Amino acid sequence: MLYFSRWKTIGIWAVVLLAVIFAAPNLVSQATLAKLPDWLPKKQMTLGLDLQGGSHILLQVDANDIIKDRMQSTRDEIRTQLRDAKIGYTGLSGSGKMVQVRIRDASQVDAAKAALKPLTEPIAAGLMSGGSVTELELAEPEPGLLRFTMSDAGLRYRMSAAVSQSIEVIGRRVNELGTTEPIVQRQGEDRVLVQVPGLQDPQRLKDILGQTAKLTFQMVDQSMPVQEALNGRPPAGDTIMYSKDDPPVPYLIENRVIVSGENLVDAQATFDQRTNEPVVSFRFDSKGASRFGQATQQNVGKLFAIILDDKVISAPQIREPILGGTGQISGNFTAQSANDLAVLLRAGALPATLTVVEERTVGPGLGQDSIQAGKMSALVGSVLVVVFMVAAYGFLGWIANLALLANLAMIVAVLTLLGATLTLPGIAGIVLTVGMAVDSNVLIYERIREERRNGRSLIQAIDTGFAKALATILDSNITTLIAAVVLFFLGSGPVRGFAVTLAIGIITTVFTAFTLTRWLVAEWLRRRHPKELPRGYVRIVPEVTHIRFMRVRLQVFVVSICLCIASIGLLFTQGLNFGIDFTGGTLIEVRAKSGDADVGDIRKRLNAAGINEVQVQGFGNATDALIRIGTASEKGEEAGNVIVKNAQDTLASDYQIRRTERVGPTVSGELAWAAIIGVLAAMGAILVYVWIRFEWQFAIGSILATINDIILTLGFLVVTQLQFDLSTVAAILTIVGYSLNDTVVIYDRVRENLRRFKKMPLGQLLDLSDNEMLSRTTMTSVTTFLALLALFALGGEVIRSFVASMLFGVFIGTFSSIFIAAPILIVFHLRPTTQKEMAEAEHATAQLPAK
Incomplete structure (x- = not known):
């Protein structure tokens, strides 16, 4: 056991030397490492969010949003297929994961099934999915009534595809922010984990990730005053939408989409040459440019709306045809909000709404x-x-x-x-x-x-x-x-x-x-x-004991x-004093910008802001305080995000937000x-x-x-x-x-x-x-x-x-x-x-x- 060959000795010390060489860069600054020769190891350990600051956000794809979109497209496909086949129908409706339609003429039922057969064909096959995946299953509960139901396998497939697409879109959005080494990865079946170390403005990250960014260009219906539509009922094919102004302005919008964000190939934050206000310039692909040019030619003098996530950003008047496939979006932007919108548009739209179910910010x-x-x-x-x-x-x-x-x-x-x-x-x-x-x-x-x-x-x-x-x-x-x-x-x-x-x-x-x-x-x-073993200077326990x-x-x-x-x-x-990891809720650590933290004052401010389920206590130093806000499970995950933002805004003037952790009831x-x-x-x-x-x-x-x-x-x-x-x-x-x-x-x-x-x-x-x-x-x-x-x-x-x-x-x-x-x-x-x-x-x- 005590004999070592020369090669063993060399091997042992080589391992130790290599360990010292690769560990040494962690003891010096990046500036010092930059001056060293390139052949020397310069890699340093990656510091976690709790050591260098940053945001950890867990997003969940909304399954209901996936189902709603898929059922809407299924209704549109049924309507189109039956019209093309010249088959009369009635009662096209749906709820939950089901869409049904009644064929008027019993003799056309078989023809209708044949026309709608593409809906029930397999949409994917592979080893991981265990074979073909049939998204929609057809049943005929009574003669002439065709019912299409979304299968569990189909929903899983759509969720998986939505998560994959969301990862791509989120990755593009986060990279556009210029952060270093962001992590965007799948977690479970319906979640996406985003970690951005060193981010100075976590709220901006949440705002960018939280928007679906579905951009559409639609015409404003001016055939009747919008107030009349509000008091009565909007015409068929129209929807009332509101602007992002304060107070919001209502518009009567035609449901027909002229061009969508899918046709967008570029978007940049610029300044309007006439007013010097921040705007977003955009450029369409050939298909989008053609459709946009045709629509503006036919509607000179009318208003068209630029809509982002069902909110009207702006509704300018078409003064002349726009044939070049380019344009700009104005809407009381700041330089940062214009840049953020450009980031969203360049990265593309999310396939479904993403909800923050867990957030940890340092x-x-x-x-x-x-x-x-x-x-x-x-x-x-x-x-x-x-x-x-x-x-x-x-x-x-x-x-x-x-x-x-x-x-x-x-x-x-x-x-x-x-x-x-x-x-x-x-x-x-x-x-x-x-x-x-x-x-x-x-x-x-x-x-x-x-x-x-x-x-x-x-x-x-x-x-x-x-x-x-x-x-x-x-x-x-x-x-x-x-x-x-x-x-x-x-x-x-x-x-x-x-x-x-x-x-x-x-x-x-x-x-x-x-x-x-x-x-x-x-x-x-x-x-x-x-001749003898070295002896120590202290002995806690005698060398020989005989304790029974x-x-x-x-x-x-x-x-x-x-x-x-x-x-x-x-x-x-x-009972145990469970943290928010197990109870859900929000934890906010703050430090007073001057003087000591006033626990009573913090509690009063939060209560005045409408945040009632709150506990405030001293934490570590006299300048620090820890705030615990109960979970808003009965109001949904999104309500928790609103409460966190409200609490931070309420205290931001006098307190530095050092750490925020929010865990939704599902995750807890x-x-x-x-x-x-x-x-x-x-x-x-x-x-x-x-x-x-x-x-x-x-x-x-x-x-x-x-x-x-x-x-x-x-x-x-x-x-x-x-x-x-x-x-x-x-x-x-x-x-x-x-x-x-x-x-x-x-x-x-x-x-x-x-x-x-x-x-x-x-x-x-x-x-x-x-x-x-x-x-x-x-x-x-x-x-x-x-x-x-x-x-x-x-x-x-x-x-x-x-x-x-x-x-x-x-x-x-x-x-x-x-x-x-x-x-x-x-x-x-x-x-x-x-x-x-x-x-x-x-x-x-x-x-x-x-x-």
Whole structure:
């Protein structure tokens, strides 16, 4: 284990050197990187929205809009096909996903079916769709009545096509804004995720994404006054539409569309040469130019309306034919609104209405504060761990710290190369890795000390310590890795960032412990020829202990069960302080532009603005406040967007909007369900792994101890009323991994002792195993606790509930591993527990007939 060939040595240090080279660009500015030679790596980690500011918006395609448009086009197609076939009909109508028509002459029913057959023909085929997709299904509930119903498969196909088209249109719109590295991708069957880092004006993004941008040019009907149409009934073929003016002006618009936005090939924001006002110049394709020129030739002197999403932008008079296929749109624009309209028209219309169902916006000021808080907490946490390791292990502690620095460089390098996004929870994952990374070194060092106490020579003790610690380290880290993988696949956004950094940290930790640390120790032995292990300056737990843990197991079980019952009772009576991730609603963090934040004044302003379901509280500094607005589920998703805009406008004069998070009721329900599935999936996967690696008693014992930890952590959250959100679910899953890490380490020693001491009673053997691992368990808990303590004190208010849950979890996880996970093996009769039972078991075995 301690011999390294030249090629192994070169390989180990090459990996470390490459990690440092690829991680180094993250320590300098872009300006400095630009001055370096091009052959040097210059890629930096992508910062998440919570670190550099920006917007995360989840949009949902309106299925009703898809159905409405498709049913309208179906009615138009039926009307056209039957007229062309000269088939008389009546009662052409529809509702929901159904359109029906009655054929007047029974003898023409078959001819009508033949004419309308194209409507029921397959519209797509492929492996992914499982064959042909028939969008409309024809039925004849009574003679002569033809009913077309949209199939579920057809709706799914249309939704999928609408989402794909929406992604293309949104991508063009966002890119037109000039933002860097926007992310536009499908999420689920009917949603589009948009992330735009560094965006300074998130409201502008929402305005641009929220417009369908269906542009049409239609004639204004001047055959009767519009007021007469308002008082009575508009003529057939006409619709009353309103302008965007304040107050809105009504127009009587002919339904016939002259030209639509599909015929537009370019649109640019310019200035009118006569009035110098901002306008939008447009240009049609040949087909659009021809139709537009013909319409303006035939209607000189009349008004025509330019309509965007059923709102009249302007209704100018046609003074002369417009034959060149170009024109301009005027309508009291500002320079920005004219540019935004040009962006919408160039990008094209969305196929359906998109509703914001989730929004998370972080201002650049808060992002910079988060970066500083993350750097400071990581630095302080690392210093605390470094000092503690040197104090505990002396020179070996310095070796562990060097491996830790290499470990951090590898994590940053891998994140950089993968193009992963670093979020605030991601920094938390790195800080947690700092605390847990030393666990492998602690396991190795404690095992080396134990082997030395058992009489082995120094070299034998070190060689055996590395060899025997390998299986334990792998088992303990794989359990945490399972939790991280489940977090990644079932989590979302920042939770995934935490999972990625944690998973990468686990892999790099195992690598550094069994390559770099081992090489450094071997090199120290080769060069210094020491006679004894270096001693530390402090010792938390004596080297050898004889604590009778099993003697108090029943009392611990009773206390633990009582606390679990009390926690469950509090869950049902007092309940968790659910965040908006699970309740839906809006969270707005503000900072006073001058002086302290006045909570009472903020509440009064919002109430005066008609926002009643509001809670306002201090948050972090005296200048900051946190506003929670209840969900508007009964008013729909769009109502929530209006409330958010109203609240921001109300406070904008005196407060800086630092962060906005809005989760619709639909998404909140899905997130709650995903959180439950995540915890159950993680526990199930770990249960299977422990069962395979050990025996069924160990698997059941580890799960029961973990359930105990989860229930007590939930009880802690109820008592403290810390906010329970997605990051807290990440904390609970990490506690699951951490607790099982501790439990597996102890179980690994139990398994080893079961092989060594075949006649020792189980209770005595479990006491021995707990005592042998007590020093390691305590040392690991202290290092992790120190790292988390720095994050709790300096990481900022946003992740405080997350870190507080972790701190409690480290304590309770360590306790349960020693006092619950090991003693519970006695309950399952892993082995006879007393000398008398051992003798009876041996006698019974001796009486069995020989095979």
